[in-house]
Structures are given as structure tokens and as C-alpha cells.
Amino acid sequence: MAVLLNIAMLFPFIVKSAAESGVPKINPFHFSGELDVGMRASVQCAVIYGDPPFEFSWFKDGHKLIDNRGVSTRNIDDFTSNLVISKVEADSNGNYTCRASNSKGFDEKFATLSVKDDGTPKITPFHFPGELTVGMRTSVLCAVIYGHPPFDFTWLKDGHKLSEARSTSVKNIDDFTSNLVISKVDADSNGNYTCRASNSKGLDEKSALLSVKGKCISIFIL
Numbered sequence: 001m002a003v004l005l006n007i008a009m010l011f012p013f014i015v016k017s018a019a020e021s022g023v024p025k026i027n028p029f030h031f032s033g034e035l036d037v038g039m040r041a042s043v044q045c046a047v048i049y050g051d052p053p054f055e056f057s058w059f060k061d062g063h064k065l066i067d068n069r070g071v072s073t074r075n076i077d078d079f080t081s082n083l084v085i086s087k088v089e090a091d092s093n094g095n096y097t098c099r100a101s102n103s104k105g106f107d108e109k110f111a112t113l114s115v116k117d118d119g120t121p122k123i124t125p126f127h128f129p130g131e132l133t134v135g136m137r138t139s140v141l142c143a144v145i146y147g148h149p150p151f152d153f154t155w156l157k158d159g160h161k162l163s164e165a166r167s168t169s170v171k172n173i174d175d176f177t178s179n180l181v182i183s184k185v186d187a188d189s190n191g192n193y194t195c196r197a198s199n200s201k202g203l204d205e206k207s208a209l210l211s212v213k214g215k216c217i218s219i220f221i222l
């Protein structure tokens with residue numbers, strides 16, 4: 001009983017001493033919960049206790065944040081540092097930590113940035129093999145890795161809707177994947193092939209160049 005009483009008496013003293021020790025205290029900060037891809041995100045790390053001067057550093061998921069690609073940090077005054085992400089993307093997601101330190105110690109606070117899932121399709125890049133010669137068969141997959149089905153797939157060649165003529169065919173394998181097959185490539189197969197996936201929210205496109213080996217084309221033409 002006596003021990004409990006002693007702790008209770010000590011407790012206000014401990015709290016008071018922490019606040020007055022000069023160690024920094026950062027005000028909690030939060031990102032907007034309404035961040036869409038392309039929007040601007042900004043948070044302020046404000047020191048509300050402690051003795052200046054302070055040194056501010058920012059971390060993303062434990063790694064020191066470097067000012068680049070639209071991410072910048074700036075000290076507004078002796079007590080405040082500002083983090084700005086000029087255009088958030090899917091890989092902006094993460095935990096952003098601000099650390100303020102002075103000669104007495106430091107404090108850290110973090111906030112989680114989470115870009116709203118807007119449901120727009122995202123396609124993984126695809127490529128044709130580099131070693132295609134006349135008469136070979138080639139096949140690429142256009143796979144949607146993100147977004148809400150149903151999707152409409154369209155294939156284009158050099159910007160024009162692909163005609164399923166001769167050796168060229170397109171087949172949707174499942175709700176998320178479309179397959180382009182050219183059963184026998186020839187000089188006419190050369191070009192820039194684009195897959196477009198769209199849903200009610202928007203669309204994504206990825207393109208790949210098909211280039212039949214030159215030496216073999218001349219053999220074919222001869």
C-alpha cells in the first residue's frame with residue numbers, strides 16, 4: 001500500500017519533468033483520407049515542446065526520405081517542417097515519420113498515407129521476344145493487375161484497331177487477361193502493339209514493339 005502511494009506521488013513529478021526537460025514533443029499529424037492518384041499531399045511536423053534549435057528529418061517506411069520526384073521537405077520556421085508530395089501515386093503509400101531532435105533528445109511521430117483505390121485498371125508491361133524470325137509463333141499476355149472488373153480489352157497496331165486477319169488472333173483467357181497470338185510472323189507483323197483495358201472507371205494502355213529480325217526478312221523477300 002505504501003509503495004502504491006509512493007508511485008502515485010512520484011507520477012505527477014515524472015510527467016512534469018518530461019515536459020520541462022527541453023526534449024522535443026511533436027504534435028501528431030495525419031494525411032487526408034481522401035487522396036486520389038495525382039492529388040497533392042502535405043503534412044506539417046510541428047514541435048510543441050522543447051528548446052530550439054531543432055533538426056528535422058523525414059523517413060518513409062524507415063528509410064531516410066530524399067527530396068526527389070515531387071517529394072520535398074522544407075522547414076517553415078524554427079518549430080515546423082513541412083512535407084509535400086506534389087502528386088501522389090500508388091507507390092506513395094507508406095508510413096511517413098518526422099523526427100525532431102535537439103541537444104536534449106528527440107521525438108518521432110508518423111502518419112500513414114494511403115491512396116484511395118479508384119478502381120481504374122492497371123496493366124503489367126509486356127514484351128515480344130527480341131529473337132523473332134519469319135515463320136515463328138509469338139504470343140503476349142495483357143494482364144490487368146488492379147481495378148474492378150468487368151474489363152473491355154482492345155488491341156491496336158500502330159494506333160489502329162487490330163484486325164484479326166490471317167495469322168493474328170486475340171482471345172480473352174479470363175476476366176483479367178487477354179492473349180494476342182501471331183501464329184506466323186512476317187515482315188507485315190512489325191509494329192507497335194497496344195493493349196487497352198477499360199472499365200467503368202477509366203482505362204490503361206501498354207505497348208510493345210514487334211520487330212522481326214532484318215536478315216531473315218530479306219531472305220523471305222528474296
Ligand SMILES: *[C@@H]1O[C@H](CO)[C@@H](O)[C@H](O)[C@H]1NC(C)=O
Nearest residue numbers: 061062093094095110111112
Ligand atoms: C505503418 O504503421 C502501422 C502501425 O504501426 C503498421 O501496422 C503498418 O504495417 C505500417 N506500414 C508500413 C508500410 O510499414
Ligand SMILES: *[C@@H]1O[C@H](CO)[C@@H](O)[C@H](O)[C@H]1NC(C)=O
Nearest residue numbers: 158159192193194207208209
Ligand atoms: C507505341 O504506341 C503507343 C500508343 O499509341 C505510344 O504511346 C508509344 O509511344 C508507341 N511506341 C513507339 C516506340 O512508337
